Amino acid sequence: MHEMGIATSILDAARKEADRRPGARVCKVGVRIGEWSGVDPESLRFCFDALLAGTEPEPPALAIEFCLRQNRCGVCGTVFALKDFEIQCPGCGAPATEPVSGDELELAYVELEEP
């Protein structure tokens, strides 16, 4: 629902990186989107493309790394993706585990073409 705003923030941040290097052009933007981030990857891609449509001859590409909700067991160290919100450790059966991924909404990298 708010993906247009998110796409704008991503583009702004990527262009800021390019602005640090005179003449550089953004070719690709890499983002990490968590399963529980509240952002839909497909909708984000749609907004990103819509923002860029007709703006430049070779608009930047968007690479999305989708991060599943994963928890880590403090007892045996097992890291596992949550299924049906079950947080019990599948390794040792410990009842409570801590989230380690799934909330991401991050700009990971920018690929620039420099003169």
Next chain:
Amino acid sequence: MTKVEVQQKVLNENQRLAQGLRESFREHGIYCANFISSPGAGKTLLLERTLALFPPAKRVAVLTGDIQTDNDATRLARYGFPVRQITTGGCCHLDARMVERALEGWDLASLDTLFIENVGNLVCPASYDLGEHDKIVILSTTEGEDKPLKYPATFSRAGLVILNKIDLLPYVSFNLDVAKENIRKVHPGAKILEISATTGAGFKQWEQWLEQKRAACSEAAPALVLG
């Protein structure tokens, strides 16, 4: 081709402004709560009832967000506390910049509590930090008890979940136990209160919870330098 590792939050700018707000709240000993729910879950009535609990001397203020109209601000202003409407003009959530702007001109030193009523929406508000101490998520008994599972991002970040409209339980198919189980699935340590903003049921516990939070913030505030 040069690859630049950035590794920053997409909402970095919002985060920066939210951090500024948080520091300002801390400095002034203000407890700030961000109320999030779907439209019609009872945010405004809950706030009205809550404001009615406070004596006029209390130092409370409210920001209320909506896409259009200032109806909520009009309702809330009747209690005599400072209220400002944030009209987002189509935007489905409040962000830190909107809050910062809405606070302009208010003397924060004269406040100890700030309630922010977000735009009715269980998706987007979860992504935007407003510098608040707690996100308070309201789920009402006229909705589905599976909402926590449908909107885990929001419920997993809630400092408190309020189950509202419990006075309607005899008339609706809402299963309170299933709802609580679903909240705990996405947020194992969630604090849950059952209330009715219409009848006032459960308000004692809500008031106590709030009082504890407010006391903790005013104690943590740096001592005022007088003179």
